[in-house]
Amino acid sequence: MNRKGQVATVKAVVFAAALAPFTALAIAAFTNGLGANPVETITHTTGEWTLRLLLATLAITPLRHLTGWVWLARLRRMVGLFAFFYLMLHFTTYAVLDASLDLAYVVEDVADRLYITAGFAAFVMLVPLAATSTNAMVRRLGPLRWRRLHRLVYAAGVCGVLHYLWLVKADLREPLVYAGILAVLLAARLPIVVKTLQARRSKGAGKATAAVAP
Numbered sequence: 001m002n003r004k005g006q007v008a009t010v011k012a013v014v015f016a017a018a019l020a021p022f023t024a025l026a027i028a029a030f031t032n033g034l035g036a037n038p039v040e041t042i043t044h045t046t047g048e049w050t051l052r053l054l055l056a057t058l059a060i061t062p063l064r065h066l067t068g069w070v071w072l073a074r075l076r077r078m079v080g081l082f083a084f085f086y087l088m089l090h091f092t093t094y095a096v097l098d099a100s101l102d103l104a105y106v107v108e109d110v111a112d113r114l115y116i117t118a119g120f121a122a123f124v125m126l127v128p129l130a131a132t133s134t135n136a137m138v139r140r141l142g143p144l145r146w147r148r149l150h151r152l153v154y155a156a157g158v159c160g161v162l163h164y165l166w167l168v169k170a171d172l173r174e175p176l177v178y179a180g181i182l183a184v185l186l187a188a189r190l191p192i193v194v195k196t197l198q199a200r201r202s203k204g205a206g207k208a209t210a211a212v213a214p
């Protein structure tokens with residue numbers, strides 16, 4: 001298989017993996033498998049997958065710097081859009097089943113409950129990113145402006161983690177693990193870290209070349 005075929009296969013596998021939690025949730029919904037509190041199950045599953053996929057999106061660039069696998073960048077848009085897909089399900093569950101589509105209730109909730117404020121802020125930041133994710137929008141905005149806009153994903157990640165930290169009442173371990181992963185992924189973008197990773201990779205590549213050189 002050539003490189004193009006390999007990337008297409010990886011993309012198909014990642015697509016199926018990212019869709020699997022939704023498929024499992026849909027099957028559970030149609031087979032009475034959502035447990036005693038279906039709203040809680042849906043909110044929990046969609047919230048967790050939003051955060052996991054948001055962090056996976058943020059992991060792609062550092063992983064590319066670490067490995068030199070340029071093709072990894074081609075997964076970023078898909079994984080990011082899946083994060084947004086789960087966020088839409090998460091928000092819709094809240095808006096329809098918690099807030100009964102009552103806009104005044106949502107506005108009051110966003111103003112009153114800090115964890116809802118943080119979640120909503122993340123949502124508001126991710127909407128323009130999803131809307132400008134196409135190649136046509138990159139061309140329209142210009143790469144520089146597009147990249148600047150898409151830096152909002154870092155703030156959205158921070159708000160997503162704060163949302164989780166603030167809503168948990170007792171056991172903070174899980175949100176703290178997400179916070180730790182986010183901190184590492186943000187630190188991996190510091191110029192000094194990027195330079196170190198790239199230098200390490202070139203050194204490794206140099207050694208490999210020397211090993212095969214006559």
Ligand code: HEM
Binds near residue numbers: 046047048051122
């Ligand atoms: C990037 C944005 C967001 C992320 C990453 C996220 C993630 C999460 C996570 C991980 C949970 C915990 C699930 C659990 O363990 O039970 C959760 C719960 C929840 N989220 Fe979000 N969320 C986001 C945005 C929102 C928004 C926009 C709203 C509504 C305006 C919202 C409303 C809720 C509610 C009501 C809960 C359940 C709280 C409870 O158990 O009392 N989230 N979210």
